[in-house]
Amino acid sequence: MIRVAVADDLEMIRTGFELIVGNETDMSIVASAANGVEIIEACRTRRVDVVLMDIRMPELDGLAAAKHILGEPDAPKIIILTTFGLDEYVSAAIAAGASGFLLKDASADELVASIRAVADGDAVLAPSLVQAVFEQARGAAKPRVVAGMDQLTERELEVLKSLAGGLSNAEIAERLFLSQATVKTHISRVLTKLGIRDRVQAVIAAYESGIVSLGD
Numbered sequence: 001m002i003r004v005a006v007a008d009d010l011e012m013i014r015t016g017f018e019l020i021v022g023n024e025t026d027m028s029i030v031a032s033a034a035n036g037v038e039i040i041e042a043c044r045t046r047r048v049d050v051v052l053m054d055i056r057m058p059e060l061d062g063l064a065a066a067k068h069i070l071g072e073p074d075a076p077k078i079i080i081l082t083t084f085g086l087d088e089y090v091s092a093a094i095a096a097g098a099s100g101f102l103l104k105d106a107s108a109d110e111l112v113a114s115i116r117a118v119a120d121g122d123a124v125l126a127p128s129l130v131q132a133v134f135e136q137a138r139g140a141a142k143p144r145v146v147a148g149m150d151q152l153t154e155r156e157l158e159v160l161k162s163l164a165g166g167l168s169n170a171e172i173a174e175r176l177f178l179s180q181a182t183v184k185t186h187i188s189r190v191l192t193k194l195g196i197r198d199r200v201q202a203v204i205a206a207y208e209s210g211i212v213s214l215g216d
Contacts (some may be wrong), residue, residue: 002119003047005031005076007039007062008054013104017052017081020108027115036060036068043069048076050115053098055082055089063092070097077118081106090125094200100124121184122168123199146209148193156193157211159186163199164206 004027006017011034018029031042035057043051051069055062066078079100080093093101099118102111103126114124152160155176162172169187173180187199194205206212 002027002115003030003049004028004115005033005039005042005046005048005051007033007036007042007051007057007065008081009034009057010054013054017111020111021115024112027112034058036062036065039065040068043072043076049119051076051078052111052115053078053080055080055093063089063096066093066096066098079114079118079124094204097197099198099200102126117168120169121187121199123203125166125200144208146194146205148195149205149209149211151193152190156186156190159183160190160202160206161212163187163190164203164212 004021006014006021006029008014008017014032014034018032021027021029030048031039031046033039033042037059039051039053040060042048051066053062053066057065062080062082066080069075070078077099078097079102080089080098081102081104082089083104090101100114100123102114102124106114106126117124158176159172162175167175169180169183172178173183176183178186187202190202191197191199194202196202196205
């Protein structure tokens with residue numbers, strides 16, 4: 001069972017998320033918060049796997065709350081949900097360590113699929129935001145040298161390029177004729193060699209290094 005917490009200052013939004021999650025047999029709502037302070041306390045006192053976090057909230061915003069929560073041991077994964085698709089919010093969410101960023105107009109199916117993906121160690125980013133994020137990651141500068149990239153094996157590079165293409169573990173496994181367990185092992189090795197914490201950072205490193213481009 002995936003334990004989900006919701007943080008949004010609008011009760012109607014929280015109720016909507018709770019109803020969507022409550023309809024699924026493999027997940028449940030374990031906490032509901034109206035601001036960043038409340039969600040920090042909820043994550044401190046309850047076992048939470050995934051937090052659905054709004055950005056703009058009173059007392060403490062979602063980005064500040066995310067940074068605090070992710071700095072704790074055994075922290076839950078965080079999906080940032082917002083009506084704002086501005087680049088700086090996406091970049092800040094990634095920098096804070098969020099595992100996903102979705103706009104609030106995402107469908108119920110997209111939401112629950114994202115929760116499952118993040119709980120399973122994947123990362124999610126709204127398709128409409130992908131290009132802006134990675135254009136910003138690469139900027140106008142020449143590709144930079146990413147420490148550890150030259151240590152990746154040919155198979156690990158294939159896995160990294162597939163990650164950068166937005167593929168899930170299952171899709172990578174199918175493309176490369178591997179088991180999902182093997183894909184997870186390769187991803188773990190990629191993160192270790194590059195000295196980064198998650199899949200989103202790995203994808204950014206892939207674009208910044210120039211091993212993939214937006215046209216690939």
